Amino acid sequence: MRKYVIAIDLGGTNIKIAVVKDGRKIVNKIILPTDLYKNKGALINGLSQLSLEIIKYSKIKKRDILGIGIGTPGLIDSRRGIIHRLVNIKGFKDVPLKRLMEKKTGIQTFLDNDVNIMTLGELHYGAGRGAKNMVCITLGTGVGGGIVIDGRLYRGSCLSAGEIGHMPLNEHGPRCNCGGFGCMEKFVGNKYIIGAAVTKIKKGKKSIIKKMVGGDLRKITPEIISRAAGNRDRLAVSIWEDVGSHLGVTLAGVINLLNPEKIVIGGGVSGAGRLLFETIRKTVKERAMKMPAKYAKIVKAKLGPDAGLIGAAVLVRLGKNDAN
Amino acid sequence: MRKYVIAIDLGGTNIKIAVVKDGRKIVNKIILPTDLYKNKGALINGLSQLSLEIIKYSKIKKRDILGIGIGTPGLIDSRRGIIHRLVNIKGFKDVPLKRLMEKKTGIQTFLDNDVNIMTLGELHYGAGRGAKNMVCITLGTGVGGGIVIDGRLYRGSCLSAGEIGHMPLNEHGPRCNCGGFGCMEKFVGNKYIIGAAVTKIKKGKKSIIKKMVGGDLRKITPEIISRAAGNRDRLAVSIWEDVGSHLGVTLAGVINLLNPEKIVIGGGVSGAGRLLFETIRKTVKERAMKMPAKYAKIVKAKLGPDAGLIGAAVLVRLGKNDAN
Structure with a gap:
């Protein structure tokens, strides 16, 4: 039985x-900086070479490898294995990475976006x-989402489903990069969180955050605001309550629409922990319809920084099953 | 082959x-007023008797009937065939209508909500x-929704999925009957549409609507506002543009989240026709993400007043297939 997978995040x-x-x-x-590779060709060579080397290093035979699974934040056609766009890498446009990796390694390859x-x-x-029906959310600079329907990942009609960060929270809200207005991401993304802290501190609100960054407000990160909230800093607490409330409103809508049994929240900001989750749950309870709200458990993601690797391994096994 | 179905709306x-x-x-x-039946027992007797009589009248043998399909606006457990609540009928609470109908008619029965x-x-x-992935919306006093995923009706984890009318459009919006705030229904439901016309006319806005109802503003209906808009009445046109824009914002979010290939809109208000649909499509184009927006066709429902009967017949055939 082939029991190994090469997973690439x-x-x-x-x-x-x-x-x-x-x-x-x-x-x-193996962990290495992405900008080690200066262009498309170098990156693809690097990925295939390192895949073959880690197999050798692990003393596994190539025929024991089920496949290669790759997750990336780019815009991806998971069906054909093409990366349409990948930020940070020069010339990475409409690259048939699946086919190229297969050619260079001789191992079947599967792609999907990181969420x-x-x-x-x-x-x-x-x-x-x-879970049979579930929504998974990643918080960070952007807010991504994955949808599970009937135990299977749901990708949508042109493979773009799951953009929960771009559901409108306020129809007259601020313009978003996606072209929409008042998108949820504008109220819970990292930029918003940091911006809220900076603005309030500049306005003279007292907070230990200022001391934590040595007075240099440009050094504020969501992690620092989390730590400050852990120390009961009132400004930091109010920011997380605000973020949790915005998230809760959007989730109330998603719960009314999709009636999932589980909502899993991960990503850097989810580290704000108890306070964030309590506010989300409270808001959902106040705003979503009773029956589906009672049914939907809102929980923190469990896999941590290796989620991308473990998920990529799942992608390969599911892909092999579908093909058989 | 059993080719007949008894459909009940x-x-x-x-x-x-x-x-x-x-x-x-x-x-x-057969069409008859619901309040002909004064209580639960009378209604169930009526439904089963009339089912048997229409079979006789149609000169069909009972063994040629595939099943009975029932659709109702109540709160329903489609899996167990129970109606939890049914407005207008006294004592209709947690009624196992499937079992009762089967006992009285000897014909397998299936239930689901009207949407x-x-x-x-x-x-x-x-x-x-x-369509593989589709969202269906009914406009009226309430705003309902049905979701199709991978060619099958998606009911959710506790069978309550599809409540698109209760997705928040404005987090600080007015309180809704469902318990939420700023729900889409509050901006496009019949009450809102009629209220907008009444308020504006009372404020002195000129409109042929006033003449159409003989000066009695209590007689305003969405149909009258539709007809006025058809005659290019500016007040009526502005109301439909407003409704279309609210609907478009919510649909932009649904399109970003679910990436359906089709959105079907039906119900009384959808009769406002071209103007309403043009505004919806324009708003979606402006606000949804480009790829999924391009993919999602927004169309008017086709089946009209018999949709409930035709759908109930489909429910029976699908139910029989699942059981086999």
Whole structure:
């Protein structure tokens, strides 16, 4: 039985390549900065070479590899295995990465965007285990979403489903990069969170955040605001309550529409923890319809920084099953 | 082959009972006022008696009937065939209508709410034919929704999915009956539409609507506002543009989230026609993400007043298939 998978998490900052065994066990892992590769050709060569090398290093035979799974934040055609766009890498436009990787490694390859990959990981090995209908959210600079319907990842009619960050929260709200107005992301994305802290501190609100960054407000990050909230800093607490409330309103709508049994929230900001989750749950309870609200468990993602690798391994196994 | 279905559209105002042949052909139909039946027992007796009588009248043998399909606006457990609540009928609470109908008629019975039934009808014989992923919306006093995923009706984890009317459009909007705030229904439901016309006319805005209702503003209906808009009445036009814009904003969010290939809009208000649909499409184009927006066709429901009967017939055939 082929029990190994090569999982690749192709991020904007780092690339992780791992051998994953028995579903979710990471045997060996390479981490390197993405900008080590200056162009498209170098990146594809690097990915295929390192895949073959980590197989050798792990003393596995190539025929024991089920496949290569790749997750990236780009715009992806998961069906044909094409990356339409990938930020940070020069010339990376409409690249048939699946075909190229298969040619260079001789191993069947599968691609999907990082949020779908994380959703698969959480569904099979994380906080979403056993869920039939689930929504997975990643918080960060952007707010992404993955949808599970009837135990399977739902990709939509042109593979773009899940953009929960771009559901309108206020029809007359501020313009969003996506072209819409008042999108949820504008109220819970990192930029908003940091901006809220900076503005309030500049206005003279007292907060330990200022001391934590040595007076340099440009150094404020969501993690720092989280730590400040952990120390009961009132400004930081109010920011997380605000974010939780916005998230809760959008989730109330999603719960009314999709009636999922689980909502899994991950990504950097989800580290704000208890306070954030309590506010989200309270807002959903206040605003969503009673029956579906009672049914929807809102939980924190479990897999942490390796979610992308574990999910990529799931993608390969599911892809092989579909093909058979 | 059993090719006939008894379809029942159990509405708040009227009950329709029909023999449906070959999928969608209505052979015979009975229409009667719902309040003919003063209580639960009388209604159930009436439904089963009339079902048996329309079979006789149509000169069909009972063994040629595939099943009875019932659609109603109540709160329904479609899996167990229970109506939890039905407005207008005294004592209609947690009624196992499926079991009772089967006992009284000897014919297998299936239930679902009217919006899901309409969605099934449009999917199989109406504007949604051939769609894999689709959202169906009914406009009226309330705003309902049905979701099709991968060619099948999606009911959600506790069978309450599809409440598109209760997705928030403005987080600080007015309180809704459902408990939420700023729900889409509050901006496009009949009450809102009529209220907008009344308020504006009272404020002195000129409109032919006033003449159309003989000066009695209580007589204003969405249909009258539609007709006025058809005559280029500026007040009426502005109301439909407003409704279309609110609907478009919510649909932009639904398109970003679900990436459906079709959105079917039906119900009384959809009669406002071209003006309403043009505004919806324009707003979606302006606000939804480009790729999924391009992919999502927004169309008017096709089946009209018999949608409930045709959909109920589909429900029976699907139910029989699932059981086999």
